Amino acid sequence: MTYALKELFRRFALSGEGAVRDRAADDIIDYFIGLMISGMQTKVRELGLVFDVEFAMMFQDDYRAYMRNILNGFRLRIRDFIEEMERSDEELDYRLGWEIDRIIHDQERYMREGGEMNAYILLQWLRPNVTITKTWNANVGDPKTCGICLSMHGTTVPVGEPFLRPTQVIVLPDGGFVRYNYIERQSPIAHPNCRCWATINID
């Protein structure tokens, strides 16, 4: 799949034709949604629930819009790169490979974990009498862990609520603050290559 997937990204970035581009974008997005569905299916089975197709559909529309934005940004960066000056094929190949790998890496994680999280959201939905929360965990002892992740460490929220929302203010360990301005995060991911993880608490 990886080779075919990378090929779709290349087609999306380099094709001038709207229809080819749209088709490639849909196929890329379908691939990531497939990961969410399979992550959810596996966890749903583990939890002894029945997979609910309609419930899984709920999470798809926002993702399509979000992913289209990411893809369009990627395409514009590649177009700019091509137009800036004469680029060799090697340079373009390198830049494309780097951008594509980064997006795939982030989205694969985001969707797999998102799928698992959705299974717990389904569980909460079916069992209103139990309280399910999730906790953000960061690599606290690691000097490479960023201030946002350190600040989020230990944050516990109901499983159906996001850890991070656009415009949310995060107070950093050094007393400064940043305004989070990205999409809602149901999983503990603050930035590309974030290594944080969630624990689920069921009472």
Ligand SMILES: [Zn+2]
């Ligand atoms: Zn992190």
